Amino acid sequence: NAGVTQTPKFQVLKTGQSMTLQCAQDMNHEYMSWYRQDPGMGLRLIHYSVGAGITDQGEVPNGYNVSRSTTEDFPLRLLSAAPSQTSVYFCASSYSPGYNEQFFGPGTRLTVL
Amino acid sequence: GQQVMQIPQYQHVQEGEDFTTYCNSSTTLSNIQWYKQRPGGHPVFLIQLVKSGEVKKQKRLTFQFGEAKKNSSLHITATQTTDVGTYFCFIRIQGAQKLVFGQGTRLTINP
Numbered sequence: 001n002a003g004v005t006q007t008p009k010f011q012v013l014k015t016g017q018s019m020t021l022q023c024a025q026d027m028n029h030e031y032m033s034w035y036r037q038d039p040g041m042g043l044r045l046i047h048y049s050v051g052a053g054i055t056d057q058g059e060v061p062n063g064y065n066v067s068r069s070t071t072e073d074f075p076l077r078l079l080s081a082a083p084s085q086t087s088v089y090f091c092a093s094s095y096s097p098g099y100n101e102q103f104f105g106p107g108t109r110l111t112v113l
Numbered sequence: 114g115q116q117v118m119q120i121p122q123y124q125h126v127q128e129g130e131d132f133t134t135y136c137n138s139s140t141t142l143s144n145i146q147w148y149k150q151r152p153g154g155h156p157v158f159l160i161q162l163v164k165s166g167e168v169k170k171q172k173r174l175t176f177q178f179g180e181a182k183k184n185s186s187l188h189i190t191a192t193q194t195t196d197v198g199t200y201f202c203f204i205r206i207q208g209a210q211k212l213v214f215g216q217g218t219r220l221t222i223n224p
Contacts, residue, residue, distance in 0.1 A: 035214075040122070042201065042216040043156070090155055098143065098205025098212050101158035 002026050006091050006105035013081040013112045021076040021108050023091030031094045032074040033102075036060065036087040043090065049074055081112045116140070117204050119215030127223050132189040134218035136202035145185045146203040147176060150217075156201060159187075189220075197222050 007022045025032065033048035045058030049068040063085060065077040074093075078085060088109050092102040118137045126132055136145065144163040148156040160169055162178035162185060169176045173196075175188045189196055202215040 040216070042119075043214040045212065092156075098146070098203070099161075101146065101161070102148075102156075102203070104155040104157070107155050 004091055004093055004103050004105035006089075006108050008108060009106065011108060011110050013078070013110065015081060015083060015112060017081050019078050019081065021078075021089055021091075021110075023074045023076065023105060024072050025074075025091075025093040025103070026072065027093060027103065028071060029093035029095055029103075030071065031097050032068065033058070033092050033097070034064070034066065034074070034076045035090045035092065036085075037090060037107075038087050046076065046089075078110075083112045086110060086112045116211065116213045117202065117215045119202055119218060121218055122216060123219050123221075125221045125223065126192055128194060129191050132192050132196070132220055133186055134200050134202075134220075135184065135186045136204070136215050137184045138204060140183070142182045143205045145178060147185075147187050148201045148203060148214075149198050150201065151198040154198075159200075192220070192222050194222050194224055196220060 004025045030051045034046040035043040037043050044060050046060055046064050047058055047066040049055045052068050052071050055066050055068055068074050088107050090107045091105040094100050094102040120135050146161045147159040149159055150156045160176050165182050166180045167178040173190045177186045187200055199217040199219045201217045205212050
């Protein structure tokens with residue numbers, strides 16, 4: 001099992017550009033989520049999904065879109081990148097977060113110039 | 114508003130000293146999880162506490178859940194350089210579909 005995979009590992013964007021961060025899991029987890037991590041801010045939930053076709057907003061959803069067409073994949077789209085979106089992004093999956101452990105991907109380090 | 118407060122934010126110790134981080138919530142928790150993130154790495158699950166007053170041990174790590182299920186602690190006895198990292202609590206607030214990470218405690222160790 002590969003667990004949770006994320007691509008790319010690093011990305012540099014210019015302000016206004018768009019891109020998609022990829023996330024995939026092979027553990028058949030229904031729940032998947034995206035977090036961003038900034039110094040001193042911990043991990044903040046961007047969007048999450050409780051199953052294919054179902055997504056919802058987390059604490060900091062503005063500027064991001066998600067979709068969940070399959071159980072395995074949960075891409076995160078930045079619509080028009082801003083310097084405030086410079087961060088480390090983690091994808092996670094779980095059977096039931098809070099009741100079961102979350103498995104995290106290795107992260108994507110994004111810089112927006 | 115702030116759902117969980119984790120303290121301290123930073124802790125620097127000499128190798129061999131003990132370390133403790135605390136998570137405090139203003140509301141009753143269903144359970145609490147602890148994660149560790151090594152520098153440059155991703156969070157990794159350590160343990161889950163469910164019962165009021167529960168105490169669990171993993172080698173030199175001791176985890177406690179308060180009697181009122183509003184606070185928890187992680188204690189490391191005789192720290193080693195492999196303990197370096199940031200420790201996060203993760204909570205699911207009872208009766209609500211709200212999942213929150215604490216701000217984390219970053220542990221550094223002087224060998």
